[in-house]
Amino acid sequence: MASHRRPKQPSRTRVTVLTTAAAAAVALSSQAANAAPSEKPSKDEVKSKVDKLYEEAEQATEKFNGAKEKQEKLQKEVSTIQDNVARGQDELNELRDSIGLAAAAQYRTGSIDSSLQLFLSSNPDDYLDKASTADQLSAQQVESLKKIQEKQRELAQDRAEASGKLKDLASTRTELGNKKKEVQAKLAEAQKLLNTLTAKEKADLAAADARASRDAGDRVDLGNTGPASGRAMAAFQAAQSKIGSPYVYGATGPSSFDCSGLTSWAFAQAGVGIPRISQDQANAGTRIYSQSDLKVGDLVIFYGDLHHVAFYAGNGQVLHAPRSGTVVRYESINNMPFQFGVRI
16 A cells, blocks of 8 residues: 655745745846946047057057167177187187197107196196196296186186076066067057947047048148257158158167157167167256257157157157057147157
């Protein structure tokens, strides 16, 4: 006979938990239904964020330029030291050969002295310290051994210096790679934001930038401001010849530039060497803190960390390579936070 049992009743605790969970689910559904949809950022908000990213990319670009410049300098120094080591080793070998020839001649005559035997069989650094053998050497042999000792010390110092610089070079290369990735990440993030805009919004921004970018045939009224010097004017005119050239981070011409790449290239065309990066260019001449005292060809430094540089063009205008996505162009000096001018 089948057994009939009453079904087990759920515990009071389980009922309470289920009821609470159900109520929470209903509340969350209600909130989701009533919540306003996330608003897409406006064109102006996107532009503001993109401009900020471009500024950060330019900051990273100047650090990239500094690391690149340091790398090139270290490579030259290491190459020079390695050349010195190679030449020094050749000289050392010649000195050893001359001592060896003298010893061979003495050996053939059966008169090789104990001092040369000692030299040929052990480290000569300890050789001259043995006063008991020094008087057995000729003056010429003593001088040769002294030269060998001196050359060995020089080579040891050069090799130690080369080793230190090679470590610094490896570290600089790592820094260079990191800065390059940082620049690329900022630019990619800016492009991702721009891609959220509609076709019309993109067209509006492009039109605004086109109005700001003047092609090589356009001219602005530069006023009657005289040049800072003949060389400064020559540098400014060289930069003028590059109006319309694209901004490319790390570029120093002649077909593309970043901000400090343009100014250093232009002064080089005028026969004047200035540092590569904007922070160093800020210290390359006499500082001018009043905009009214600026002359055509003066450098103009912007932002608190001095990461942007331009040419003063007169009449409140600068000529510069602004940022990624733009070209070399004129622009109002008031479009960026002015710090000071530099007269080279």
